Amino acid sequence: MILKYNNTEIHYNTFGSGPAIVLLHGFLESSTMWKDLVPQLSKQFTIITLDFPGHGKSEVVSDIHSMELMAEVVDEILKTLKITSATFIGHSMGGYVALAYVEKFHSKVEKLVLLNSSPAPDSEERKINRNRALKVIEKNAYAFISMAISNLFSETTRDKIASDIAELKMEAQSFPLAGIKAAIKGMRDRNDRSDVLKNFSKEKFMILSKEDSLLPVDENVALAKSCDTLSIIIEGGHMSTVENLDEVLDALKNILNV
Known part of the structure; x- marks a missing residue:
């Protein structure tokens, strides 16, 4: 499906039925990063995925795609779908947008679920x-692009999933x-949103990976605690949905009570 936002095309999809979950991808990724999670989650939920402006199939909106601009894009999609509330799961940059x-x-x-992300x-x-x-x-x-994507993965998993990494590079x-x-x-240029996370009064989680080179786990466990947010620690690096899908799925099922 296509949303027209400021005369540019934003691509999005919906799957399943039930309470809404919005999946927000990270930098140099697209909605395809959720392809292995969607079949599981869409059994009980309406899943909304999108390509952020300038990523995937979506067009460029502005010289700077601020987190606020991308949040507005997400809200326009939800309005189009007549969805008034949802659970948000954001990976890396997607967490910043969330x-x-x-x-x-x-x-x-x-x-709110921050997956390999931080306020x-x-x-x-x-x-x-x-x-x-x-x-x-x-x-x-x-x-x-090649270097940036390689750096998202832990050194211990890079060789095992070389074909997945090559696929991500080709898409990006x-x-x-x-x-x-x-x-x-x-x-x-994004703002510090630690207070936003701390003041969010509903359920909130940070899923962190032990070998995430971009977000040191100990530092972010402490940050989660300071924001009254439950941290969940899993194996793998920054690209947890590729490196450790089973543990990510188990964590999300617990969070979603399924």
Whole structure:
């Protein structure tokens, strides 16, 4: 299905029936990252997936795709579907968008799950790396995408799932470079939403991976605790839905009471 947002096409899909769950993908990913979870979850829920602007099949909306802009895109999709409340599950950048959604539309969120994600903003070092990435993309986008995706996986799993990694790289190379850069700028400039998470009074969870090189597990367990959020620790790296699907699914079934 296609939503027209600011005269650009945003692609989304729905599956199943029942209470709504919105699945929000991460940077250099698309709605296809949920392909192995959807058949399980759609047995009891209405599942909504989408391609964020400039990712997957969706077009570029702006020079900067802020977390707030992407949250508004999500809300327009829910309005189109006449869905008034949902559980939000956001992976990495999708978690940042989910928190922006909570900040803007908190009454529409039933439960919140940050999957390999965090409410913290970029550190100054990370912002410098984002700016460096923008320059690298101009010179060699292929090299940037290949390196960035490889770095999402733990070293212990990379060889075992080489074909999955190659598939992700191939898909990401089809995304418009303007969309990749717009997302990098949006993540670089995003706000600290620790207070948003802390003040969200309904059920909230952070699913963290032991070998996640982007989000050190101990640091984020402490952050979850400071935000009154339950942390769930699983094996694997940042791409938990590829590296450790079974544990992710078990955690989500417990969260969703199924």
